[in-house]
Amino acid sequence: MLIRLIGLIAVEEPGGVARHLSSAQTQVAFARLILERATGTDRDQLADTVWPDGLPDTWASALRSVVSRVRTFVAHDDAELVAQGRRYLLRMPQDAVVDLECAERAVGDAIRAQAEGANADAQKFAMTALSYLREPFLPHHEGEWVAGVREHLDGLLSSALETASGAAAALGVDRDAVRFAEEAVRRAPLSESAHRCLMTAHAAGGNRAEALSSYQRLRQVLSEELGIDPSPQTQAAYVDLLGGPASHRGKPRAGTVAAAAVPFSGRRTELAGIAKAWAQTEQGVGHLVLVTGEPGVGKTRLVTEAARRIGRAGGLVVYGRCEPGSTVPAQPIVSALADFVAATPTESLPPLSFGPLRTLRALAPGNDARPDLAALTKLLAELADQSICLVLDDLDLADEDTFLLLRRVFRLGGTDCSLLLVATANGRGPRKPADPHTDFVHDMDRLGLLRRVAVPGLEESDMRALSRQIMPTAHAADVPPPYRLLADTAGNAYLAVEMLRWYREGPAVAGRRLPDGIHDYAEANLAALDPEPRRLLRAAAVAGFAFELDLAGDAAGLTPDDALDSLDELVETGLVTEVIATGFGANPVPKYRYTHDVVRRAVYEQLSETRRRWLHARLADAIEHHRTDNLATHSRALAHHRSAGAAADGDTRAVQASWHAAAWATRKGAQSEAVRLLEQALTHVPESDNELRADALTRLGLAQLAAGHRDCDQTLLDGTIQALHTHRLNIAAQAALGLADAVGTRPRLRSEATAMIDLLLRTVAESRPNRSVAVDDVTVGRLIARQCDLSTSVSADPAVTRSLRAMTGELRLLEGPDHVRWRATLAAEALAVAGAIGDTAGRVAAAHHRAATAELTGDIESRDAALASLAEAINDGDGDEIAIGDALLAEHTVAIAVTEGRLTDAAATARHVEIVQSATAIAPLPGSLAQRQMLISRWLRYGGAVAPDHPTTAHEGAERALAAILRGDRGLPHLTVRALAINAEPLPTGDEWPHAVGVLALSAVELGDAATAEAVRALLTPYPDLTCGVGYRTFVGTAAFHLGRLAVVVGDWDDAERHLSAALSQLAGRRARPWMALAQLALAKALDSRNKVGDRRCAQALRAEATWTLTNLGLRRSA
Structure with a gap:
């Protein structure tokens, strides 16, 4: 199937039947979609192409109509036109060819054949190109894109004519040589290359007089039209025709381009x-x-x-x-x-x-x-x-x-x-x-x-024009994008031309990654420098895209004064440029870079392997010496230099540096980068250090697992085997845990994982205690949990029971908002172990912790599943765990009732909740939070007004302050809230901390003091997604709810809108109607105060809905 874009746009089927497009708008849209089918066409750019004189008012719908016509036109050819985001992508069959692209290939083949002396082939290819290029491109449509394509086609046609003329002259076909050259001159009367072709054609036919006349006509045209003389190259051709030698113009200066x-x-x-x-x-x-x-x-x-x-x-x-x-x-x-x-x-x-x-x-x-x-x-x-x-x-x-x-x-x-x-x-x-x-x-x-x-330097549009001239027949995928050329060369035309020619012709020397001209440019610059600046420039090339002066100077062996003097010289000569200072805290670090990055890469490539490794090692030493205060932020650079400067037979310092950089990448969420760094670390492990290899394999496998790599299971299996054989049981345990997690979704090594965990547990049980390699009881418990997941039966022997007790003890230490993810994982594993051995108390404790962590993160589905496990454990129990579980579930019932605004139900349930004094493993004691939740109920009902006096069981300072505020006090409660907010009086720890801070936020808003509200806001800012409460046992709103209301008190209206909008979404999922109403009132106040366009109307609607909700719930709050 041939797609014709030059001349009458059509699609020709193999049988010779052609289908045409009649609409000019559809034609230009089809042409652009065809030429950009590899990358797709931006919707806005397509619209500008269809309507170059200005978009119509309804251009979006009109463009969809044009695209629909194109889609209908190509539907007969098993093609499809799809929309991906803001781009249109036209997918044509594999056998589809485009006449314009055929012409590009033919011109390129003709030029290459002529350069190789294959004139017959050159003429054949040129004639093929001419068969496509003689018709106009979209003659009834104008615009920047169409003009650009026409300019490109004109260049192709001129190249084809000149190549055909030159090939014909070389083959002795003088008439064709003159005919093609004359056509080239007619189409481009100011083209000196076309006139030179005509001179060559006449001279080849023995018509020297006509050749000289051609030069005189060119000289006259250039003089009359442009006021300039022919170029030295054309003048040299003229002098050759006269029989005299061409004048010697001299060699251009290094680094320049014609x-x-x-x-x-x-x-x-x-x-x-x-x-x-x-x-x-x-x-x-x-x-x-x-x-x-x-x-x-x-x-x-x-x-x-x-x-x-x-x-x-x-x-x-x-x-x-x-x-x-x-x-x-x-x-x-x-x-x-x-x-x-x-x-x-x-x-x-x-x-x-x-x-x-x-x-x-x-x-x-x-x-x-x-x-x-x-x-x-x-x-x-x-x-x-x-x-x-x-x-x-x-x-x-x-x-x-x-x-x-x-x-x-x-x-x-x-x-x-x-x-x-x-x-x-x-x-x-x-x-x-x-x-x-x-x-x-x-x-x-x-x-x-x-x-x-x-x-x-040249701009990006200039780079695009330069690419079209140097590589007129290349496909877009073979040409570096203009922005990349600009970044590499800083707009230097000579360097850009060298790069483009290199992309067009390929490297002259195998293995070189840059053109010879750029290497010459770099060598000339280095040779012109004094020794000290030259050393600094080489160290800077090794440092990377940007460098810091103290580090590069130290690596180059320069004193600070010499480094500064060298930098001044490099900046003055234009080889180095200062970039924006970067850094952390109050001391930003000024950085510098090569003005032309291709020169930096050339300098780096010219260094010997030994010097490169030595400079990398020097830079790593400099980082460790000068950046001790913030080594973590430089860990990636340190790992790079340690790796590049490492010895060939292994380097433990490179391994450690890569590990530190991978840890930093993991903390930043860059899992793929962590995997790359850990793979790098593995390559530097000494061949004889099997213990280090086991550690490296384990770290890599765990990182691959976190990043979702397919081969993580094999890496973890190898790490486990290596660690077992070197008696590093602690490392083997971590690898086995990861392997068990991996086979959950990649079951190909499931049986190996099962056997490995069984073997590891037996080895741990039989081994002598050794602090350096011992496996702690919590890790043993986690391995047992994996046994349960792999459908292996587990018996309740003393080792298993001891491990379960260690896991529940560890869970108590993890309470609070700082270790939620790890606590949730460990709670799920403890629940699996407790269920496998039938330990009801363990099941209650594990389910309690799992529900608490799910509530803290707002994961309602996981919370309900954990509470269902807690209820099952109670049903299976026969001791104190029944009373403990009942008290915990009753507290949750009260919390849910307060959340949803069913305050009467909450009060009725709370009256019947009993405290279980024997449950010392769960804090606060089961049953003790129901009455404390009722304080929040009173605030919901009467907040903003003095509540009827009611006895309170509040024990914490924040709760005492809120109770006093509800009684109408202000002075002493304010002092208490302020003391807690600024940490003069400590807040409770563990799971009670979110509850206490939530109560503190309620009190701060009721007090209305901006300074106190800001102090409480600072406590909650690190936890914007937290749910305030003692796990699932109480509910005091969400952190977003409090942050939004506190922002209203402070006067930060935009922050208030952001947090309260998030809170409304969170609270809607809980059906927390009274809390939603309070969030709406706070948001209405923020919008009223901000008073942007539309804020007042939105605030009125929010306030009306909130007032209706509170009235419907029977809450007598001040709106």
């Missing part, structure tokens, strides 16, 4: 500055426009474009380049005038008096005599009377005679000098005091005749 290789884009400000200077020159005020920038940034291309525009406007432009080492006095000016007279017919020379005219003719090719400085000065001064633009490339390399001549011309012209000197110079590095270039520039500045133009 202007023709760089497409011109942007530079509006710089061009405007030069144009303004030319306008002043035409009025008799000459100037020096000094264009500066680093080598390769595009200075020559800028002045060439400026000169072209001046010439097109009718100005006289003369171009010269400064050649260092030349013996000709005033060489750039002599060369410029010689080129001018060689390319200009006698009748077209400017009117001059006899002496200057004779001097000018003496510069013509073939004349050996060279005018003296005085004659040249008079000639240039008379030319300056008529307005002339003299372009001198690399003025900083000119000889003293050049500057002497220029000074005389400006002095002779005085206020009526119409000479615009546009010069380029290297803007990097300091100038010597006695430098003639610097003296000349200072003189021009002092006279007020200097205009400086600093040329920055």
Whole structure:
């Protein structure tokens, strides 16, 4: 199936039947979707392409209609057009080919074949390309995207014609060579390459006169249309036709690139500055426009474009380049005038008096005599009377005679000098005091005749244009994206061209990851530096994308003063740039980087392997020495340098550094990065250190398990085996636990995991205690839990019972909000062990802890499942555990009733709850919280008003304060709340802490003091998702509820909205109607106070709904 986009858009089936699109909008949408089918097309960009003159008011629906027509058009071809996010992706069958892409491939094949001397193949490929490219692209549609594709196709057509002409000339088919070249000239009359093809075609056919005439026509067209002369390459071809040698132009400066290789884009400000200077020159005020920038940034291309525009406007432009080492006095000016007279017919020379005219003719090719400085000065001064633009490339390399001549011309012209000197110079590095270039520039500045133009790097759009010129036939996947080129080269055109050519042609030397030109650029920069800056630059290359001065200086072996001096030199030469300071706390660390990252990579690649390893090790030592206070934040860099500097036969320091970095990555949630670091650590384990290998395998396997890697079970199995054989039972236990978890979802090693845990438990039971390798009772209990999960029967022997008691004891130590996840895991495992051996007391304790952790995190489903396990344990029990379980469930019933606003039911249930004094393993005592929950019930009913006096059993300071507030007191309760908030009086610990802080927050809001509210807010801020209460036994709202209400007191309206919106979602899931109503009232107050557009209306609706809810529940609160 052939898709035609050039000419009449159509889809041709294998049988030759073609289907067409009639709508112009559908055609352009289909064309863009086809060309961007690999990556998809952004919806907004597609709309801009369909309606380039402006989007209609209903463009979204209109675009959907256009897309629907495209979808219908391609539906016959087993294709599909799908929407993915904000992009449209057109999926065509595998056998679908596009004429434009076929043309691209054919042009690329033709150019490669011609370069290899296979002219017959080149002609065949070029003819294939021409068969596609002669028709116009979307002739009835305009727009930026369409214009870009047309420009690309025009370039392909010109390349195909020129390649076909060159191949035909080489094959002796002179008529075809001329025909293709003439067509290329007709299509691109200003293309010098097309004219050169025509000259070559005529010359190959023996028609030398026509070839010379072709050059004269080109020269005339360029002069009339653009006001410029043919390029040196074209002039050299013309001189060859004349039978004389081409003039030697000299070798370009290192780090520069020919202007023709760089497409011109942007530079509006710089061009405007030069144009303004030319306008002043035409009025008799000459100037020096000094264009500066680093080598390769595009200075020559800028002045060439400026000169072209001046010439097109009718100005006289003369171009010269400064050649260092030349013996000709005033060489750039002599060369410029010689080129001018060689390319200009006698009748077209400017009117001059006899002496200057004779001097000018003496510069013509073939004349050996060279005018003296005085004659040249008079000639240039008379030319300056008529307005002339003299372009001198690399003025900083000119000889003293050049500057002497220029000074005389400006002095002779005085206020009526119409000479615009546009010069380029290297803007990097300091100038010597006695430098003639610097003296000349200072003189021009002092006279007020200097205009400086600093040329920055190319922008992303320029990089895109550069890619299209260097790689016109490449697919998008083969071209580096413009933003990547920009990041690598900082917009340096020379470096970007080298990279693009390297991508196009491949590496010249196998194994090199950068072009030779960039290596040359880096070597030249290093060679120009003193030893100390060179050492710092090499250390910086090893440090990575950015470096810190003290670390790189230490690695380079420099003193702090030498490092600072070296840095100053590197910044002054433009090799290094300061980046935004980064750091933690009040002491940000300034960082530096290579201005061009490709240069850094080239410097790194040029280092020997030994030097690289040595510098990496030095940098690691420097980090450990200078960053002891925040080593964790540098752990990734430390691991990288330790790894890169590690010995080939293993390095324990590299292993430890990678482990620390992996731990830091895990804390930050970067599981895949942790896996990578642990894999890196494993590679540095010494071959003979089996114990370290066991530890490394175990850590890696556990990280793979957390990251969801498929091969984690095999890694953990190997870690367990290795640890068992080295008698590291503690490591083997951790690996076995992870293996058992892994086979839960990857059962291929289930039997091995079962056997391994059985073997490990037997080994632990038989081994002698050893503190360094012993397995504690909690870990043994966890292994037994895995036995239960793997369907292995477990008997209630003393070891199992002891392990279960250790697990429940550990659970008591984990109470509170700080270890919720670990406590939940351990509680579930203890519940499995207790259930397997029929230990009712253990089941009650484990279910209690599991329900408490689920409640703290708001996991209602897991809480209810744990409470169901608690109820089952009570039904199976026959001792104190029945009373304990009943009391706990009764407390939960009271808490649920208060949560849902059933306060009468809560009070009735609370009256019958008895405290179980014997349950010392559960704190507070089962049954003791029911009456304390009733304090919250009173607050719900009467908060905002004085409640009827009622006896309270409150024991904690926060509860005493809230009870006093409900009685109408303010002074002493405020002191109590303030003391608790600022930690002058300690809050209870464990599971009572969330309950106490919740009560404290209620009291702070009732008091209305902003400072106290802020102090309580600081306590809750680390736990925004916490549920306030003693696990499932009480309920005092959620942390988001309290944070939102406290924010209202403080006056932080946006924070109040954020937290209260989250609280409403949480409370709705609990059917906590009174709490939702209070959250709505607080949110309404925040919106009223913020008073943004729409806030008042939203606040009214929230307040009305909350008032209705409170009235319906019979709560007499103040709204």
